[in-house]
Amino acid sequence: MDQYTLNLIVVGASFALYIGIAIYSRAASTGEFYAAGRGVHPVMNGMATAADWMSAASFISMAGLIASVGYDNSTYLMGWTGGYVLLAMLLAPYLRKFGKFTVPEFIGDRFYSPTARIVAVVCLIVVSVTYVIGQMTGVGVTFARFLEVDTTTGLLIGAAIVFMYAVLGGMKGITYTQVAQYIVLILAYTVPAVFISLQLTGNPIPMFGLFSEHNASSQPLLAQLDQIVTDLGFNQYTGHHDSTLNTALFTMSLMIGTAGLPHVIIRFFTVPRVADARWSAGWALVFIAILYLTAPAVGAMARLNLIETIYPGNAAVTESALEYEQRPEWMRNWETTGLLTFEDKNGDGRIQFYNEGNADFATTAEENGWSGNELTVNNDIMVLANPEIANLPGWVIALVAAGGLAAALSTAAGLLLAISSAISHDLIKSVINPNISEKGELMAARVSMGFAIALATWLGLNPPGFAAQTVALAFGLAASSIFPVLMMGIFSKRVNNKGAIAGMLAGLIFTLAYVFAYKGFLFIPGTNLLPDNAANWVFGISPVSVGTIGAIINFAVAYFVSNATESPPQEIQELVESVRVPRGAGAASNH
Structure with missing residues (x-):
């Protein structure tokens, strides 16, 4: 059976299951x-x-970004994992105890204000729409390669599948579909990682293989990788080369952004009791850890496999670079997607792959007769192409295709449900038409879901960058707008409605303005007001790191405005106390 047919069967079976x-x-x-x-x-x-939480960015892009840069891009790993712990410990149980359906509903009731609820809806939609672009990018990339259709067709197929199960099933259908999607995506991620770890190190456990001896060179795998990348003018894979300030701000932005993601928060509203919310948070962390402990090994091994394909025998800076006409089938396959390109700049028919931006390496490149880097590899293909690079069995390649789609579709469905619920429950039901029947509200929710899917598909046709980069911007927006108001709503009785509204608007507007200044409107290249490089960033703070500053502004404005105005009503303060303190705690402490 040929690879295309196998891909079609495995992906089609997974869709039928969903x-x-x-x-x-x-x-x-x-x-x-x-x-x-x-x-x-x-x-x-x-x-x-x-x-729901492990999106296309986690499955497709994270290991690709780690592969392309190394240690510095482990910020994604640290930020997202740390953020989930923050969510599980500080927000999820309390929000479940409050007993509402949506994040804006909690904000509206806690801050006793329809206006606060509407502002929260705006924040939620901005965050979720930005985030869903990355998922649709992942769908397009996966379809384009494995089902041999163009990106537009792939996006439309993915949108149709989400429409079928999300509009029909709502949270109930999405929940059990996501259980199946988790099983598919975790098998798709770990099975090829085990194969490749065995190939390169003889160790079947990828996270241990990362620190094992490389079979071909008889030295530690990371040491071998460091040697090869530095021989080609790249930064040392295991070294830290980024701004420490930016690294800290970016990691924090991802952490608090994760804790403020509305589509993840609403998952904790689905369990019967508060104790169940704590248990489900713990189980989710176990399930997430399986992929996140594997990702660094996948990234390192993918980078090593790629370079050893181009420079066989580990002879990096030599004339033994691969001849273009002898390139393997996997390279030909990915070239058709436009995500891997080659330009023979010196006319020697070989593939030169090195860091042409390294001034110290220029002399070596000139001595070898190289006229510039000739291979461009999109980071988003590294995980998907890794089984092909390693020449793994066809069923493993088909499984990876199904896993990539499962990761993108599961998160897309959660985000679209969050958008739909905000529109139907928090706008239509609470503001526009409070007397709407339950049947009417259910129809409004399904129609809202349909419109959200259409918008996400349209935006996905022109993605602003790698899936993980787009998602990082969404996390910054969540960090600056939603996370602070949730924290203050649970842990501060003094913050009132005026402070909450002012804080959310200040954080969101500041972050959007900063991002748009350097990234452009909807992150479209050419619409930015300022050049997007470190020399032009304010205090060297990257647009994808600015969410932390936005969160600080949100907290500061909310507290300043709240302290300058009246205290919340007594019943609201008692409500906050009842959400935060377990029943009977006061009585128990008196004995």
């Missing part, structure tokens, strides 16, 4: 559409949360 689950789990009420009837088992919810 749609079948959605039909079986069809939502019949708004409670089932928004929160799965609050009847999801903690282990199942933990698995669904892991699938």
